[in-house]
Amino acid sequence: MSTEENARPDLQSDQTEPDQTPSDQTHQSDLLEAVPPAEEAAKVAIAADRLSLNYAGRPALDAVTLSIRHGLVTAFIGPSGCGKSSLLRCFNRLNDLNDECELSGTVTINGEDIYRPDVDVIDLRRRVGMVFQRPNPFPKSIFENVAFGPRLQGVKSMAALEDTVEWSLRGAALWDEVKGRLDRSALELSSGQQQRLVIARAIAVKPEILLLDEPCSSLDPISTLKVEELIHDLKSRYTIVIVTHNMQQAARVSDYTAFMNQGRLVEYDSTDVIFTNPKDKQTEDYITGRYG
């Protein structure tokens, strides 16, 4: 109660400051323009244009248009079932696995339409790595987990694989904890370690973009902290898109934040703006905890 009351006046005072009118009349087409002009020149990694998705006839995404900046961390927030994970899965075409999934609109990555029929989905997924909500290490050794992607790409030399595994595990801040037991089963690791192992596995194929689907939702606070630090470190090398329902986390790790609700992109702006000066009433309600 008290925290809410403390938080609200702040936000309200922020809101009244600029001349933007907080309303729900924001259209998706406006959102692209809503990106501050100073960063327009920055490279766009992923762009979705009027992206709609139906699961078995039930709409999951409704005409989402947004562009994700290269080399930054973008967070998707929103209540459960708002379509943020579905949107994420459009970026590496993981929704293709579901037969009942219909998609319209376009998604471009580095300017290329990834839903063109002649696109090599396998290569796309290599370039766009993904980490899931629950750690999903393969029932293999730690080494084999990380080496799985490179092996699929035909890397056979043991020396090369060892290099990649060490590089990836170091990259995922896990090397020091597991270097002595690479041949042990990955299932023996704690869930925090497993999640970092999965991140190591994802970066072992040297992707350009990392999609993190609520990577900390099943982790304890200390593991969460480690993964967040890791995201911070990885930022310099990868474009990261993270789905989270933890708003503090979004505020801590991301540069841009998109708020989604009921399959629509409600508001998309730099994290600072979203959390201190949201333009939309829904965003404000969600962030202040009145909702969801």
Add this chain to the structure above:
Amino acid sequence: MPGLKVSRRRFTPKSWISGSWISLSSKLATGTVIAIIVAVLLILLSGAVSYFWPRPIYEFWVERSGEAAVPVHGIIAGKENAADGSARLLIRSVTAAGDDPATPGTDRLPAADYVWLPETAVVQRSRPHHLTAMETRDGRWHWGYVVQLQVDGEILAYTGSLIDFSNQLLAADCAAQQHMINALRPARVADACSDAEFIDWRLLFEDAERRQVTVAGADILQLMQPNGAGLLDRIASFATHLVTFRSPNRYAPHHGQDIVAAIYGTVLMVLVMSLVVSPLGGLAAVYLHEYAGRGWLATVLRVAVNNLAGVPSIIYGVFGLGFFIHAVGGRFDQWFFADKLPVPTFGTGGLLWAAMTLALLTLPVVIVATEEALARIPRSLKEGGYALGATQSEAVRYLLWPLALPGLLTGMILAVARAAGEVAPLMLLGVVKQASSLPIDGNFPFLHLERKFMHLGYYLYDLAFRNTNLKEGLGLLFAVALLLVVVVLVLNLSAVFLRNRLYDRYRKLMS
């Protein structure tokens, strides 16, 4: 803790019975199942043990109407109480005026047979220590006394005890007489002795009616004095007979080799079947789960697979006969074994076709078990593979297949249990009473899958019908049945062991 109520619920017979009706009835059901299993095993076990346990030989003095009492030697095979209160004993003995009376002047005694003795006619019964049971190579049993022993034509001092005699020989360090000593040891089976070791020895044997015959050592299979044997000797005798699968009490219409051949046949057939059914069932399950989708074709396939499990096994036998033996085997013969025709090679029943047919029979079980295992694999695992750029086939091969293996092995356990006990289809597919050669031997190519084979289940079936004196024959039946149970158990346990090792590896993931 004063505030906390102390539970009075402890395990007592009463607490076990109390509780809700569902808990009670489930306990009763479980108890019944366990009782049935235990009863089956106990009956088999007691029958088998009695078959191999050396029984005492009796000397009965029997008084027939008005005549003087005469001795009868034999084993008590049963007892029957008549309605009027009188009892009679079923004796296995040589005294019966059977169809094969002793011919004076020859060295043959009459064959043993069953005879009923009214208990009132038996004036005296005893178990003399030196009463001897002798089984000869022609399958006859005799009960009587050894009167004299001769080695190389020389008559030896004989006290009446075979043990004394063999010790005497051992003390004299007669290495060359090993065979004889073996034969003389109570309950020792001399079957395995090679003829090279054989020296000329014979004994003078006298039966209850004082007929004497000289029997050559080479003709003797077993020579025992069970009455004088102590418990340890009896146990040793039991063990020896168990290993050779030969009864110390009665002629068995079989040889130890038959049992060995039947075990070989059963195990080999099950192994070949496993080799066929595991890849077939596993891959079919992968197809159904991963590729078939939810269309009408997949539905038809699933229904077909589930219904196949309910088809009576004899129908598989007919199918195997028509398809494998006549169609496929006949074609094989025309293509590859034309020089041997009209003698069929693969165009007749044999181990391979029996194993293939049983593989079809057990296929549904394997498919269903594997598919269930595949369905239990978390979706996220496959997605993890796809997210790394795995193709569907790579995800199946490297991620799903290893995890489906324990399920496949569960299916194999059920399949093995079913196949090892199946008899009906085998009768159409090349199982025989007596195989002239094993399907596996030292001759190239070592594994002869086209050969006819023996099978424990069929052997059991055959024994049951061959045995007219069921009462005593049950012993052998039980022994073979127990052996079949043991073979199935060993096959099953090895699959369980394999599966548990795999489960250990993946347990954390599945939980």
